[in-house]
Amino acid sequence: MDIxxxxxxxxxxxxxxxxxxxxxxxxxxxxxxxxxxxxxLLIKDNPKKEKHMTIWLKNPNDVLSTLLIGINAVAVASATLSATMADEVSVHFGLNKALLTALSGILVTFIIIVFGEIVPKIYAIHNAEKTVKLTIVPLYYFHKLINPFTRLFTRIGVKVVKLFGGKADENTPMITREEIKSMVRLGDEEGILRSDESAMLKNVFKFNEKVIKEAMIPISNTFCVNINDNINQILKATAEEGHTRMPVYKDDKTNIVGIIHGKDLVNLWINKKLFVLQDLMRDPYFVNENKKIADLLAQFKNGKIHMAIVKNNEGLITGMITLEDVLEEIVGDINNEADSENVEKQN
Known part of the structure; x- marks a missing residue:
């Protein structure tokens, strides 16, 4: 009975x-x-568990070491206990010790693989947030309990990884730029993302690499106002083009001397006799064509600027770029009312 x-x-x-x-x-x-x-977000929704969840954000390597120590300790202890049970039972009942030990080892291995690995992992993948909320508190205290051993093993592991030329910093992002790109591609292929959503996300990744000359309008294709034009010529041309801001040139388009706003032209219409174009012009904002458009967007935002005149490295004017041109690099073509009217006229 004791056995x-x-x-x-x-x-x-x-x-x-x-x-x-x-x-x-x-x-x-x-x-x-x-x-x-x-x-x-989980921390925000569960403030009482903030200190417990923060350990994963701050020390992911240490937490993983804690979990691996736990997993391996359980495996070793399970194998030891099953062998002890097989030994006791074989002695008591006169069974073949080697055979019983082998059978118990196979049974324990099966249980560990199926119920200790496969089942919990499948559940956790599909219920990650729920699993973390239920288990993070006991994990926190277990981590604190064996932390001295964990940190030792982690440091050894990090040294070994670096020895072979790998990266193992604590502050390494838990998800990389390339992984996000892969997710976007996968979402596109599986139909999770609409084509326009996928295109926009892909444009976001390209955005930081693009320079102004890739998005600008060549100066030869830019609608500009001649500083010597009279009021009627300017009003007629701007009405036909439908632009709210226009570069002003002197002699030719490679000599931009200012920017005029459409709202200022309204005042011209009311007070035609007071027309002096130079008095209404704003100073042009010049940028280099090799500047990143992401940096230009930040300058547009901070300076409340909507248009820039583009120069090359020699200081020659090569084009114009607007806030709309920059945004189109992310969202695609933006057809405003003026664009639609111009297309209709061409047709």
Whole structure:
């Protein structure tokens, strides 16, 4: 009877170990599945668990080491207990010890793989947020308990990784730019994203690499106002083109001397006798054609600027770029009313 009781107790311990293994395996998968942004949202929605969840954001390497220590400790303890049970039972009942030990090892391995790895990982992948909310508190205290060992193993692991030329910094992003690009491509292929959404997201990644000369309008194709034109010529031309801001040139378009706003032309119409174009012009904003359009967008925003005149490295005017041109690099062509009317006229 004593041997049966001992086997029963060992069996209970084995079940507890299987449960712990499932716990560690599930938490590991759930945490890795969560992006930093989702983790931060979880913290915001669960302020009482902020200190518990923050350990994953601050020390992901240490937390992973904690989980791996737990998973491996459970595996070793399970194998040891099953071997002990097999030994006790074989002696008591006179069974073949080697055969019983092998069978118990196979059974324990099957249980660990199916119920300690596969099942919890599948559940955690599809229920990452729920899994983290349920398990993060006990993980936090377990992590604190074995933290001295965890940090030691982590440091050794980081040194080994760096020794082979890899990156293992604590502040390494949990998701990279290339991974996000892959997600966009996958979302496009599987129909999760609409074609316009996919195109816009792809344009965002290209945006930081583009320079002004790739998005500008060549000066030869730009509608400009001649500084010597009379009021009637200017009003007629601007009405036909429908622009709200126009460069003003002297002699030819490679000599831009100012910018005139459409609203100022309204005042001209009311007070034609007061017409002096130079008095209404704003100073042009010049930019180099090799400047990144992302930097230009920031300048447009900070300076409340909507138009820039583009120069090359020699200082010659090569084009014009507007806020609309910059935004079109992300969202695609923006057809305003003036564009539509011009197309109709051409047809």
């Amino acid at each position: 049966l009781l001992e086997a029963f107790v060992l069996g209970i311990f084995l079940l507890l170990l299987f449960g712990l293994g499932a716990f560690f395996s599930g938490v590991e998968t759930a945490l890795i599945s969560l992006s930093r942004s989702k983790t931060k």
